Amino acid sequence: MWLLSAATFAQNTISGTVRAENGTPIPGANVVVKGTSTGTATAADGTYRIALPRQNATLVFSSIGYQSREIAVGTSNTIDVTLTEDVAYLEEVVVTGLATSIKRSNLANAISTVSARELVGTTQIQTVDNALYGKLTGVNMNTNGGAPGGGVSIQLRGISSLVGASQPLYIIDGVYANNAVNRTGRGTVTGASAVETQDDAANRISDLNPNDIESIEVLKGPSAAAIYGTRANAGVIIITTKRGTAGKTRLTFAQDYGFARPQRLLGVENWTEEKINTFFAAARRQTELDRFRAANGQTYDYEKYFYGNTAPLSNTRLGLSGGNDKTRFFISGAFTDEKGIIRRTGFKRYSVRANIDHKITPDITLAVGSNYINTNTDRGFTGNQNNSGASIGYNIAYVPNYFNLFPDASGRYPDNPYFSENPVAVTDRGTNNSNVNRFIQSFNLTANLYKSERALLKLIGQGGLDFTQNTTQVYLPEDLQFQRGQGNPGDVVWGKSENVNTNLQAALVLNWNVNRINLTSQVGTVRLNFREDRLLNRARGLAGGQNNLRQGTVQEIFDQRFQRVTDVGVFAQQEANWDDKIIATVGIRWDKSTLIGDANRFWAFPKASLAVNVANFEFIRSSGLSSVFSQIKPRVAYGETAGLPNFGTTFTPLNSANIGGLLGSVVTTASGNSSIEPERAGELEFGLDLGLYNNRILLEATYYDKQTRNNIQNLQLAPSVGISTIPTNLARLQNRGIELSLNVVPVQADNLRWNTRLMWWRNNLLLTRLGIPPYNAGAFGVTLGTFLYQEGFAPTTIVGTRPASDATDTPLAQGVRTGAYILGNNQPDFQMSWFNEFTLFKNVDINMLWHWKQGGDNINLTQFLMDSGGTTPDWSKDDNNDGTPNGRQRGIPPHNGADRWVQDASYVRLREIGVYYNLPVTKLGSWFSNRVSRIRIGASSQNPLTFTKYFSYDPETSTFGIQAVASGVDIAPYPTQRRFFGHLVVEF
Numbered sequence: 001m002w003l004l005s006a007a008t009f010a011q012n013t014i015s016g017t018v019r020a021e022n023g024t025p026i027p028g029a030n031v032v033v034k035g036t037s038t039g040t041a042t043a044a045d046g047t048y049r050i051a052l053p054r055q056n057a058t059l060v061f062s063s064i065g066y067q068s069r070e071i072a073v074g075t076s077n078t079i080d081v082t083l084t085e086d087v088a089y090l091e092e093v094v095v096t097g098l099a100t101s102i103k104r105s106n107l108a109n110a111i112s113t114v115s116a117r118e119l120v121g122t123t124q125i126q127t128v129d130n131a132l133y134g135k136l137t138g139v140n141m142n143t144n145g146g147a148p149g150g151g152v153s154i155q156l157r158g159i160s161s162l163v164g165a166s167q168p169l170y171i172i173d174g175v176y177a178n179n180a181v182n183r184t185g186r187g188t189v190t191g192a193s194a195v196e197t198q199d200d201a202a203n204r205i206s207d208l209n210p211n212d213i214e215s216i217e218v219l220k221g222p223s224a225a226a227i228y229g230t231r232a233n234a235g236v237i238i239i240t241t242k243r244g245t246a247g248k249t250r251l252t253f254a255q256d257y258g259f260a261r262p263q264r265l266l267g268v269e270n271w272t273e274e275k276i277n278t279f280f281a282a283a284r285r286q287t288e289l290d291r292f293r294a295a296n297g298q299t300y301d302y303e304k305y306f307y308g309n310t311a312p313l314s315n316t317r318l319g320l321s322g323g324n325d326k327t328r329f330f331i332s333g334a335f336t337d338e339k340g341i342i343r344r345t346g347f348k349r350y351s352v353r354a355n356i357d358h359k360i361t362p363d364i365t366l367a368v369g370s371n372y373i374n375t376n377t378d379r380g381f382t383g384n385q386n387n388s389g390a391s392i393g394y395n396i397a398y399v400p401n402y403f404n405l406f407p408d409a410s411g412r413y414p415d416n417p418y419f420s421e422n423p424v425a426v427t428d429r430g431t432n433n434s435n436v437n438r439f440i441q442s443f444n445l446t447a448n449l450y451k452s453e454r455a456l457l458k459l460i461g462q463g464g465l466d467f468t469q470n471t472t473q474v475y476l477p478e479d480l481q482f483q484r485g486q487g488n489p490g491d492v493v494w495g496k497s498e499n500v501n502t503n504l505q506a507a508l509v510l511n512w513n514v515n516r517i518n519l520t521s522q523v524g525t526v527r528l529n530f531r532e533d534r535l536l537n538r539a540r541g542l543a544g545g546q547n548n549l550r551q552g553t554v555q556e557i558f559d560q561r562f563q564r565v566t567d568v569g570v571f572a573q574q575e576a577n578w579d580d581k582i583i584a585t586v587g588i589r590w591d592k593s594t595l596i597g598d599a600n601r602f603w604a605f606p607k608a609s610l611a612v613n614v615a616n617f618e619f620i621r622s623s624g625l626s627s628v629f630s631q632i633k634p635r636v637a638y639g640e641t642a643g644l645p646n647f648g649t650t651f652t653p654l655n656s657a658n659i660g661g662l663l664g665s666v667v668t669t670a671s672g673n674s675s676i677e678p679e680r681a682g683e684l685e686f687g688l689d690l691g692l693y694n695n696r697i698l699l700e701a702t703y704y705d706k707q708t709r710n711n712i713q714n715l716q717l718a719p720s721v722g723i724s725t726i727p728t729n730l731a732r733l734q735n736r737g738i739e740l741s742l743n744v745v746p747v748q749a750d751n752l753r754w755n756t757r758l759m760w761w762r763n764n765l766l767l768t769r770l771g772i773p774p775y776n777a778g779a780f781g782v783t784l785g786t787f788l789y790q791e792g793f794a795p796t797t798i799v800g801t802r803p804a805s806d807a808t809d810t811p812l813a814q815g816v817r818t819g820a821y822i823l824g825n826n827q828p829d830f831q832m833s834w835f836n837e838f839t840l841f842k843n844v845d846i847n848m849l850w851h852w853k854q855g856g857d858n859i860n861l862t863q864f865l866m867d868s869g870g871t872t873p874d875w876s877k878d879d880n881n882d883g884t885p886n887g888r889q890r891g892i893p894p895h896n897g898a899d900r901w902v903q904d905a906s907y908v909r910l911r912e913i914g915v916y917y918n919l920p921v922t923k924l925g926s927w928f929s930n931r932v933s934r935i936r937i938g939a940s941s942q943n944p945l946t947f948t949k950y951f952s953y954d955p956e957t958s959t960f961g962i963q964a965v966a967s968g969v970d971i972a973p974y975p976t977q978r979r980f981f982g983h984l985v986v987e988f
Helices: 002-011 116-120 222-231 273-279 282-295 302-307 392-396 423-429 861-869 921-928
Strands: 013-020 030-033 039-041 047-051 058-062 069-072 081-083 093-095 101-103 111-115 139-143 152-156 169-172 213-219 236-241 247-262 311-323 327-339 346-361 364-378 431-451 455-476 491-514 517-542 552-578 582-593 603-612 629-643 654-659 662-667 679-692 697-716 725-748 752-769 775-777 786-789 797-800 821-825 830-840 844-854 857-860 902-904 907-918 934-947 977-987
Touching: 030 047, 039 047, 058 081, 069 081, 093 111, 093 213, 111 116, 116 213, 169 222, 213 222, 222 236, 222 552, 222 582, 222 603, 222 629, 222 679, 273 282, 302 392, 302 423, 311 977, 392 423, 392 861, 491 552, 821 857, 821 902, 857 861, 921 934
Parallel strands: 013 081, 169 236
Antiparallel strands: 013 047, 030 039, 030 058, 058 069, 093 101, 111 213, 139 152, 213 236, 247 311, 247 977, 311 327, 327 346, 346 364, 364 431, 431 455, 455 491, 491 517, 517 552, 552 582, 582 603, 603 629, 629 679, 654 662, 679 697, 697 725, 725 752, 752 830, 775 786, 786 797, 797 821, 830 844, 844 907, 857 902, 907 934, 934 977
16 A cells, blocks of 8 residues: 555656756746646756646646746656747736736736846946837837936826826836936026926936846836826836846856947037128127137137037946745845036946845745945036026027137136126036935735645735935035126025835735636735925025035025825736636726825726637637747727826915014915816727747737826916916826837847847827816927917927918917917827847847837927027028028027927937847856856947937937926937947856
C-alpha cells in the first residue's frame, strides 16, 4: 500500500525548468493547472515543482514579456518549457480593477501600455511626461515651456472640463501621486498675471526618475478609468516601478553624457539707416541714427547670446537587484545634472529608491516601496510679462542689434531705452528657483484566506504616502533698471508649499471556476486624504544686496491656502472568462468627497465591457483560418467617471476690509454654490483587435464617444442680486474620436529583426450645451486672438478681429461680439507616430520614433512681439510686392487683425533616435572572467529634426498649457532643445 501511494504521488507531481529562447532560465514564471487555482512560480534558476490535483491536467506557463504556453501532462514527470518573446505584448498584464488585472489579449478596453524599453530605451529623457510624447494614441500634449525641469500638459481623449481637471490622475505603485503645479509668484513679480497659470512652474510628476519605471498603463477614457471614480475624468496614468527578481544579485551602472542645443533660432534682421527711417517715428529717427552710427558696424546677436548656448547634460545611475524565493529587492540611486541653454538655468535631481517584496508565509506576501527625491530647478525668466521687463524674449524683441546691453568694465549694466529692463542684467542677477524634497512610500499586502482546487479568496491591502515640500524663490534685485524706477525697488517672493497625499485601500478578491468559466469577484473600499499648505510671502523695497523678507520696506502675505480634502469610495466588480473566448466585466464604484456640495452623498459610477476572442473558438482553430488569424477580438465597453469641483467652489470667500478703522470682512461678489455637483463623463467605446500570422501583424482600432455633463461654468447674475457670478453645472461637452494602431514584424531572422508600429488618432470636440450666454475667454482678447465658448463650437475655437481692408468672407460666430471672426482651432486635425526597432546581428539595436501633428492653430504672439520691435528676420521684405514691409503689414493698422497671429502649428518631428551595441556574452566571459554579464554602449538624440512652417521656437509650446482650454498661446517661451547623448551600461 505504501509503494502504491508513493507511485501515485510521483505520477501527480511534475517538475522541470522554464527557459527563454536563448537558454536563460526565467525566474518567477507562473505555472498554473488550467481550470484551477493550483499554481506555483519558478525559482531563481527557472525550476519548478507542482503537485497536480487530478489526472489529465494541462499546465499553463506564463511570464511577463513572453507568450504563454499550454502543455498537456502526459506520462512524464518532467516537463521543460521554452517561452517565446511576446513581440505583440498580448501576454502582458494590465489593470481591469482596483485589485485585479487581466492579460492584454483578453482586454475589452483600449488601454495603452508603455514599457521601460519604449519609455527610455532609445534616449535619455529628463522627465516622465516628456518621455510619453508620440508613444500613445488618443493623447494631445503641449510643453508649458522648454525650461529645465519639465512642465508638460497631457490631455487624454480631448477635454473633459472647461475649468476643472485637465491633467490625468497619476498612480505610482498604488499611491495617488501629487502632480500639482505649485504657484511660485513669478507671474506677479514680472507683471504677467496674478494667478498661477503664467508662473511657468513644472508639474510635479517631473520629480520622478524615468529610469525607475518598469511600465506605464494609460486609461484614456471613462470606460477604462471608471474604477477610479471621481478622480478619473481626465484619465488615469498608472506607473509601476521596477522590482527585483529571484536569482543572482545584479549590480548595474549606467552613465549618460551629452549636450543640448536649441531646436531652432529664428534669427534677426540687421538694421540699416533706411530701415530706421522706415520703422521709427520722426521724433525718434535722429536719436536712433546717432546710435546706429556710433556703433560703427558693431552688432550683437542677442538671440544667440541668450538661447544659442550649449548645455552639458549628465545622468548617472546605480542599481542593485536580486533575491531568492522568499525575498526580492530592487535598490537604485540616480543623479541628474542638466544645465539649460540659457545662462544660470538648470535642473538637478537626486533620487534613491528601494523596492522590497517578501513572502512572509506561503500565503502572505508584503511588497513595499520607498522613494526619496530632491530636485533643484532654476527656470530663469522667459514667457509673458506686462510691466517689469523680466522676460528675455519679450525684451530682446524690441532691442535693435546695434545697441549694446552688456556691462562695462566696472560691471555696470546700461539702461535699455527700448524696453523697461536690461535682459542681460535680469539673467545675470535675477533668481527663479524651486527646491523640492519628496518622499513616496507604498505598500501592498496580499493574503490568501481560503484556497481549494477551484477557488481562491484573497485579501489585498494597498496604500501609501506622497509627501512633497517645495521651497521657491523669485527675486529681482533693487538695482535693476525697472526696479530703480519703482517707489519700492527690489522684489522677492519666498514660497513654501507642502502636499501630503495618503490613500488606503482594502479589497476581497475571489477567483473561482464553474466548469470552463473563470470568475473573479471583488469588493472593497478606498479612502483618500489630500492636504495642501501653501504660503507665499512678498517683500518690496529691499535693502541693497538683500533678499530676506525682513529687509523689505513693504512686507505682505502674498498668497495663503490651507486645503484639506477627503474622498471615500466603495467598489464592486465581477469578471467572467469563458475559456479565453468570451470575457465580460461589470462593476460599479460609489464615491463621496468633501469638494462636492453634499459631502455625504455617494455618487455611482458604473462600468461594463465585453470582449469576444473569435480566434479561440474551435471553428477557427480547426479550419485553415487559424494559420492566418491568430486574434480576432471585437470589443465594447461603457463607463462613467467624474471630475471634482475646485477647492472652495462650494463656499463664498470673505475679503479683509478696513471698516471704520477696524479690521473686518466683506463678502466677495463671486458666490459659492453649496449644491454644486461633480462633472460627470460617460463613454461608449467600440473596438476591434486583429492579429495575423501568429500576431506578426497586429491591428487595434477603437472608436469612442465621450459625453461630459454637469460641466461647471460661472453664471452671470443681475447687479441687483448683490453678487456677480455663481458656479453652476450647466455645460456639456462631447468628444468623439478614432484611434488606430498597427504593429508589424516584417522581418524576423537570425541576423535581422525589424519591428514597426504605426499609430494614428484624432479627436473631435464640441460644446453641446453652455447654459449661459456665449462669451470669449483666454489669451488676450479679440485683437490678438481668444477662445470662443458657444454651443455648437469647440471651446478650442479661436476668434478675433480681421483688418478692415480684408474683404475675405469669414463667418461671424453668432452671438459673439461684433468683429469676432472664426480664425482657427487649437485642436489638431489628427496625429500620427511611427516607431521602428531594428536588431542587427543580435547585438546592434537601432530605434527611432517619428511624430506628425497635422493642424491645430496657435496664437503666435512671439512673432507679434518681434514685428512690433522690428526684429523679425523678414521684417523689411515685401512678399506680396504691395510696397508695405512684411513686419509692418502684419502689425499695425490697417493690417493689425488677430488673423495675422493665428497660425497653423503642424509639424513632423523625429522625436527619438538611438543606436546601441551590446558586447557579445562570449567575449565578456573571456575578457572579464565572467564577472561582467552585460556591456551596452550607444549614442542617441531627442528631437534632432523638426519640420514645420510655424514661426517660433516650438509649435508645441503653450504659455497657458496647464489650463483645460486656452492652450496654444505662444509668448516668448524658453526654447525647447535638441539633446544628444553617449551611453554606457555595465552590469555585473
